[in-house]
Amino acid sequence: MRFYRATTFLFPHSYERRILFFCFGAVHVPLIACVVLQAATGHWAFSTLLTLLLATLAGTIMGMAAIHALLTPVREATTMLQAIQLGERIDAVPQGGSDLVGRLLDSVTKAANETAARIETLTDAAERDPLTGIRNRRGFLDSAEQALRARTNAVLALIDIDHFKRINDEFGHAVGDTVLKSLATRIEDHLRRSDIAARWGGEEFAVLLPDTNLDEARLVMERLRATVALDTRLGIEDRPVTFSCGLASVRGFTHLGEATKQADAALYAAKNAGRNQVHVLGL
Known part of the structure; x- marks a missing residue:
């Protein structure tokens, strides 16, 4: 949580962009190291730099696309939790695996089912006559x-x-x-x-x-x-x-x-x- 709070100044309203920012920087570390090394030695291999640059860009694009796709369950879970807080019913909850996101989705499923059960109980109690058991x-x-x-x-x-x-x-x-x-x-x-x-x-x-x-x-x-x-x-x-x-x-x-x-x-x-x-x- 400490690192999360310390980096909130970067895209404070978009957690996804913050992750992509750090991934972008991490992917470019080899390219930066190569440039620093060649500048220190004075031996420039522009073909190597160009190849490394293109590979880095391609890797960045693929990595960002993969991260964006991997964060989809988190976005859906957030939307579902907001709907649960508003008392709305959740029709279908995506199933996850045994990883962190899977456990998050399982928790959302449990919260949705428990909330739906409470809503049904409260609604039934509010619309039923306690003596006869039929509608009020x-x-x-x-x-x-x-x-x-x-x-x-x-x-x-x-x-x-x-x-x-x-x-x-x-x-x-x-x-x-x-x-x-x-x-x-x-x-x-x-x-x-x-x-x-x-x-x-x-x-x-x-x-x-x-x-x-x-x-x-x-x-x-x-x-x-x-x-x-x-x-x-x-x-x-x-x-x-x-x-x-x-x-x-x-x-x-x-x-x-x-x-x-x-x-x-x-x-x-x-x-x-x-x-x-x-x-x-x-x-």
């Missing part, structure tokens, strides 16, 4: 934005557990939590892989059904409602758990906010109509 509102919106990017025909369903406050009051919050977790599992098990489910908040869940119209979505949610109502393993022994649901069409991610209002209004209408039903405004 943030995770739902992020996934919905991707799902709706290329699709304009989708349906949003808002689900609310009927009389959930009564469940908490009569059986306790531990039972209420069990009901929430059980319903979240039923929702995810019942839906297609392309559908997106999330705990919207409290006892409310949201489901996005891409490439689906209102009639299809209503059939899906009616089957889910009936399955849940008949399920005696949701956390309350010998007592059914039901939910109400409101549906609304979604025409792209920019329309999701308006669709949420419509689905919420449909959900409110389903509750006013007696609960345990799926409702679409205007139908």
Whole structure:
């Protein structure tokens, strides 16, 4: 490190040029020695000097080209480390040997993998509901934005557990939590892989059904409602758990906010109509 610091005045912003500078000087040592020797003896062999000069120049060019190529992994490793510091993902890390550069690349690979794992863990924790394990509102919106990017025909369903406050009051919050977790599992098990489910908040869940119209979505949610109502393993022994649901069409991610209002209004209408039903405004 001492020599490195002492030579920082040479090309302070380019480590590669600093190496090339010293290599250039080292390659010319034989030529300089020959010139000094012939000047001291007074015997000049110009053909020898010319040959040595040309050979030195050729060797300098080849040496610089080789050094430039050998430093490529170092440049790539530096770029990758900078990307890792910015939280970016590294798609591919070049493999090195057992030399210094190879060990550097191995270290970058390890740092990239560990950082990517930490990012995935943090992202998953930030977008997952800790109680139910499914997406939270943030995770739902992020996934919905991707799902709706290329699709304009989708349906949003808002689900609310009927009389959930009564469940908490009569059986306790531990039972209420069990009901929430059980319903979240039923929702995810019942839906297609392309559908997106999330705990919207409290006892409310949201489901996005891409490439689906209102009639299809209503059939899906009616089957889910009936399955849940008949399920005696949701956390309350010998007592059914039901939910109400409101549906609304979604025409792209920019329309999701308006669709949420419509689905919420449909959900409110389903509750006013007696609960345990799926409702679409205007139908």
